Amino acid sequence: LPERINLGKTTLDVIHTPGHTPGSACFLDKKDGVLFSGDTVFADGVGRTDLNGGDGRALVKSLEEITTLPFEHLLPGHGTLGTKHSVVDGIRFLKG
Template structure:
């Protein structure tokens, strides 16, 4: 797997572009600027679009990309109250599911708190966690929005802090970090 990213939208969302050994792409959190994404990725190679939660800054380009490609859209339906009316989910995500595209294998970890349907995606082989808005460098996601829960966020952080300390964390916003450093910051 090859990993690239671009920053999209007014809230500077990290959109991750995962390329398989077969040349197919899985896009994580296409929050805006679909044309910017399509400049970097051939549309016929986009096979999956995954959003870590339902906030606009993580889904705005998802339907545009879905319509321009044959890609499947994956998200946790617990956030469906946030989706636009034309939002078409192909594969509802649940805790423990594995997302597989060629050599790319991502385990879905349910991490409610920022939203009820927040998830992280864990690549156990490469020790990578795509954390969406659950965990950032030196912070966690906001818990003062509709559907948010600080209690759930604490439980979710405790859960992901059980991952190996050398796991690299690629968040929804800002620079990457790792589990060890974030555990040691005393966020919970």
């Protein structure tokens, strides 16, 4: 994947987030403070790691890196909207 995707007036940074799958990625809109998280993390959970290619340790590392990014709004691939707190909750869940 490229490091950045330009969509007219919007630029998305591509963030490699392995864990749910080896090729998982999130897309960060720094201007509006939005993280498009796909299946990496949801408002109320995280992407499954028990399927082929899933890796719980890699997902924890990815989520920890995500918490350093400049966003407040989380738009996951499923479910309701979340916040950066959703990512912190996901880390706690995975670490047990």
